[in-house]
Amino acid sequence: MAKRRISKTKERQGGVVGQLAVCLLHEGMIDKAGNEVTTSLTLIDIHDISRSAKTYGLIHAYIAHPSLALHQLAMRLTSHWKEGYGSTYNPDRKSALDNMTALHTLEEIIDDLEKQTGKKPILVATSAKGGGGRTSYNQLKQSLHSDDNVYLLMLGTGWGMGDALLERAELFLEPIYGPGDYNHLSVRSACAIMLDRLMGI
């Protein structure tokens, strides 16, 4: 991680604001006891993260779950709002979820994003835990406004991402803290804060 130093010099081309995408992952997480696990799916995450991603102009939002049944559940939820009754009942929800795709793995997400943008995304890990080699929000924000890379923000579930996932990331964002030591935010809240810090006007 933190293998890449982010550019502060290259000017944004073509007026595109923020080549940022986000993904919520469930495989390769850590549980309370420190074991590597696949976490369950929380449906409200799909709604909240897609709404935040749409608000902050992200190029796409993803959710990955390796379980066939839980992936199908995610698909059923999103299709209700994209094409089913929900699409006419609440078009704002449709608009957010049109920008969200449910896939199985991080590899599928990287491939899809590469197909959409023509670029291999730079993986950006996030964690509530502190540590060395972290990128500040200001550094990444500056980079999003000055280079033409595609950045993929990786969000974990459970007790956070395991080492195998963290080691794949090229950048590792600093944790979110308020005035004190407590920073046990929900992933939905943390995502909203991250996007506001990186893409807020």
Next chain:
Amino acid sequence: MAKRRISKTKERQGGVVGQLAVCLLHEGMIDKAGNEVTTSLTLIDIHDISRSAKTYGLIHAYIAHPSLALHQLAMRLTSHWKEGYGSTYNPDRKSALDNMTALHTLEEIIDDLEKQTGKKPILVATSAKGGGGRTSYNQLKQSLHSDDNVYLLMLGTGWGMGDALLERAELFLEPIYGPGDYNHLSVRSACAIMLDRLMGI
């Protein structure tokens, strides 16, 4: 609303950081058709808002619901994590919910906050809709760092707070926007962003 001009001069006394509290309201809301309604309770709001409030050092978080059954449900949820099995299973959740109280009405919240702090809180309305006479996040942040008032951030549900509630507020915060026009955030996400903007370090 916006009757009070916030002070930018008075120095913070006693080193207290941020005399801010938050409440989530369900009575006096607007529905999709523009009618005034009482919205239902969403349990995940209680978790997410209490965790954000604890992270950003708020003096207290509240939820109000006038329905006896839904108030009892909120009490049951919070007591599971404060005193029940949840309190030992996940002490971080206990720590957040210890700072959250479920009451019936906004009046009860104001009374409780006044008992806790010895001061009548200044009500601060929030909305995703634009309009005149709004206070910016920077203005309120400056005030939180320079006067010794207690501010109570009012969060709405459904399609937002009705006029009767909005007119009780002395300040009205500007809406949260990203780079575009879409700003249909969940109340959980909006709360997290508000607290980060007001209390973030």
